[in-house]
Amino acid sequence: MAANGAFDEIWGHGGPDHPRAEFAALSQWVADTPASELQRRQQAAETAFRQLGITFAVYGDSDAAERIIPFDIVPRIFLQSEWQRLSEGLVQRVEAINAFLEDVYGEGRIIKEGVIPPELVLLNEQFRAEVNRVRPPHGVWAHICGIDLVRTGPDEFFVLEDNARTPSGVSYMLENREAMLRLCPELFRDFRVAAVDSYPDMLLETMRSVSPGSKSDPVCVVLTPGHFNSAYYEHSFLADAMGVELVEPADLVVDDDIVWMRTIGGRVRVDVIYRRIDDDYLDPLAFRPESLLGVPGLIAAYRAGNVAILNAPGNGIADDKAIYSYMPEIVRFYSGGEAKLPNVETFRCREPQALKYVLDHLPELVVKLVDGSGGYGMLVGPTASRTQIEEFRAALIAEPQRYIAQPTLALSTVPTLVEAGLAPRHVDFRPFVLTGGNGVKVVPGGLTRVALREGSLVVNSSQGGGTKDSFVLMDDGAPSGQSQTQVQS
Amino acid sequence: MRIAIEHHTHYRFSEPQARLVQMLRLTPCDTQDQTVVSWHIGVDCDARLRDATDGFGNAVTMLYAEGPLAGIDITVTGEVLTNEATGMVREAIDPLPALFYCRTTARTHASAELTGFAAEHASGDPLERMHRLNAALHARFPSAPDAPDTGATAAEAFAARKTTSRDLAQIFIACARSLHVPARYVSGYRSDGEATHSAPHAWAEAHIEGFGWIGFDPVTGLSPDASYVRVAVGLDALGAAPIAGMRLGQGREELDVDLHVDRLGGEE
Incomplete structure (x- = not known):
């Protein structure tokens, strides 16, 4: 049965005995495989992850650094037609993010034309004057985006968050798939699943495509803060899979506005840097003078057009919470059309009409501080006490501009292996979108996070969240390659 | 007015440095009332210099030097023609909207004391307020020499009652922003009749x-x-620092500045 009447992506609204027709084979697979066998495979996968050392935080859960994130053996599945529509929305959104960054660090048309209140951009710490008026190589800012989505129905997806800085989690997508291929090969006969293992090639191609200059074989590197970083596994994994050097800031020097990598064979000129370091620690001469980390002169080399940095410094202004609620307007402004992928409906309390609605509906809404994080300054109406609601009412009236409010969504579920067998559990999704010199590509897969606790909507790994493989089917048709018993003649 | 500038900056290191990367904000730009006649940055060692314009519209020069370096001397010489413009800045390169300069920084955070001081001068139109604030700061801190950066915040300098021109500029900025007036820090030269600075x-x-x-x-x-x-220009003294640098090597450094700003004969 679906939890709280939520849409189950495999079972639909019909429950385990009446799965969505396209996914009957998955239900069959679950029915045919003893629970103990599913448990065994799941444990085998987790053992492999532990041996690999995939112990990193997804979505900035720093406390998950030393833990394995639980893996669920039952995959989530997207039909090709669902994926097509979702991809179109993702491409449109990421194109708008790039256009927005180009604009706010350039002419600032969207501000001048009054689409976004100027203070939301100009007084936002994520707007980095240090890269104002920079033209990144090939005009690309957000090369690697991880767009966090939730789903409430077959074609109802909503964007929760745009991650345009240094989104992580792609190594989960790859390792989860590898585990599934090894442990559940029969599923890949039942379903024609799009491959994700070309991701490192796609990433390298993206890097090469934005190389400044005309070198036919640009030097690309992955820049990591070091092995103490919670996502270090992913950094080294990607560098290794792409066959490029993994470097730390001390391995790079800038001379004459050119970036060089120190090697035992001498200096090698670097053309493209996939950095997994926050803006603040990229270059102490540009961002944090008191920091001893970073590569002094890197921003000067970048400004001079001598190196590409993925993702571009300053991207935080595009995925900031305060900007998020304007994404529908941002998409409309640059694409000329309506956003194909909607935001979660967001009431900006700075607007009197919205404030009135919010005050009238506090028990149904989630109210958040625009500049808050980690659950601080948040009201979850449906579970809040009357006192809490009244406190928020007072705070909202006092400083409405500091708050936004959103309805609570009935997140979709996916059947998940729990002690008692299979049960629906809520999920979210992070697909990865690559933008290079020759266009935008959506990786056919992504990272599904699942809230393992019954009824929980919290998918964070620090709070009992796990991951699943995410299948994108290559067609909508009946499962191919499935053996059928013939009628005996 | 024709102004000649000779600005020597000497860094001495207690131990040799392997590398030095510096960002120099030492070059004035032309405005309607300021014309750079000649300008030169010289360095006493083998260094690569690269010019660019930063996100604030400042002319910056990147300096890259390989060691071992016992020290470095940077010499700026130039001449600038200026007009009296009653304080107005006209036709300057200004890529950031004024509102940007309402941001606060760690150095220019307005303490309760600063906010209170600013509020005393909050009557009148914004221009009057700024003039009044300026005069009040001068009256309160009659002596404020030009001196190297101490790292003090506006609030610290205000409370300590001992200020340099940098501190006063940051205090003014903190107060102006607390009155919702965009304000920024300017680093430059002033010919005040003194022989050296x-x-x-x-x-x-x-x-x-x-x-x-x-x-x-x-x-x-x-x-x-x-x-x-x-x-x-910058949000504060740090953001407009004439020289910001990172050196690769152990030990301490000593900074010595020798600056001459002279009026050359005749009004223009």
Whole structure:
């Protein structure tokens, strides 16, 4: 049965005995495989992850650094037609993010034309004057985006968050798939699943495509803060899979506005840097003078057009919470059309009409501080006490501009292996979108996070969240390659 | 006015440095009232210099030097022609909207004391307020020499009652922003009749609707006149620092500045 009447992506609204027709084979697979066998495979996968050392935080859960994130053996599945529509929305959104960054660090048309209140951009710490008026190589800012989505129905997806800085989690997508291929090969006969293992090639191609200059074989590197970083596994994994050097800031020097990598064979000129370091620690001469980390002169080399940095410094202004609620307007402004992928409906309390609605509906809404994080300054109406609601009412009236409010969504579920067998559990999704010199590509897969606790909507790994493989089917048709018993003649 | 500048900066290191990367904000730009006649940055060692314009519109020079370096001397020489413009900044390269300069920084955070001081001068139109604030700061801190950066915040310097021109500029900025007036830090040169200075001068600019950017110098209590050469702007002293650098090597450094700002004969 679906939890709280939520849409189950495999079972639909019909429950385990009446799965969505396209996914009957998955239900069959679950029915045919003893629970103990599913448990065994799941444990085998987790053992492999532990041996690999995939112990990193997804979505900035720093406390998950030393833990394995639980893996669920039952995959989530997207039909090709669902994926097509979702991809179109993702491409449109990421194109708008790039256009927005180009604009706010350039002419600032969207501000001048009054689409976004100027203070939301100009007084936002994520707007980095240090890269104002920079033209990144090939005009690309957000090369690697991880767009966090939730789903409430077959074609109802909503964007929760745009991650345009240094989104992580792609190594989960790859390792989860590898585990599934090894442990559940029969599923890949039942379903024609799009491959994700070309991701490192796609990433390298993206890097090469934005190389400044005309070198036919640009030097690309992955820049990591070091092995103490919670996502270090992913950094080294990607560098290794792409066959490029993994470097730390001390391995790079800038001379004459050119970036060089120190090697035992001498200096090698670097053309493209996939950095997994926050803006603040990229270059102490540009961002944090008191920091001893970073590569002094890197921003000067970048400004001079001598190196590409993925993702571009300053991207935080595009995925900031305060900007998020304007994404529908941002998409409309640059694409000329309506956003194909909607935001979660967001009431900006700075607007009197919205404030009135919010005050009238506090028990149904989630109210958040625009500049808050980690659950601080948040009201979850449906579970809040009357006192809490009244406190928020007072705070909202006092400083409405500091708050936004959103309805609570009935997140979709996916059947998940729990002690008692299979049960629906809520999920979210992070697909990865690559933008290079020759266009935008959506990786056919992504990272599904699942809230393992019954009824929980919290998918964070620090709070009992796990991951699943995410299948994108290559067609909508009946499962191919499935053996059928013939009628005996 | 024709102003000649000779600005020597000497760094001495207690131990040899393997590399040095510096960002120099030492080159003035032309405005309607300021014309750079000649300008040269010289370095006493084998160094690569690269010019660019930063996100604030400042002319910056990147300096890259390989060691071993026992020290480095940077010499700036140049001549600038200036007009009296009653403090107005006209036709300067200004890629950031004025509102950007309402941001606060760690150095220019307005303490309760600063907010209170600013509020005492909050009557009148914004231009009057800024003039009054400027005069009040001058009256309160009559002496404010040009001196190297101490790292003090506006609030610290205000409370300590001992200020340099940098501190006063930051205090002015903190107060102006607390009155919702965009304000920024300016680093430059001022010919004040003294033979030598031990650091560049610092003052502030406030953005007044209808006028644009206007300079205010709390050291004099007046607006800058033709004796000022405007070099770099930023949110605070750190962001407009004439020289910011990172060195690769152990040990301490000593900084010594020798600066001459002279008026050359005749009015222009």
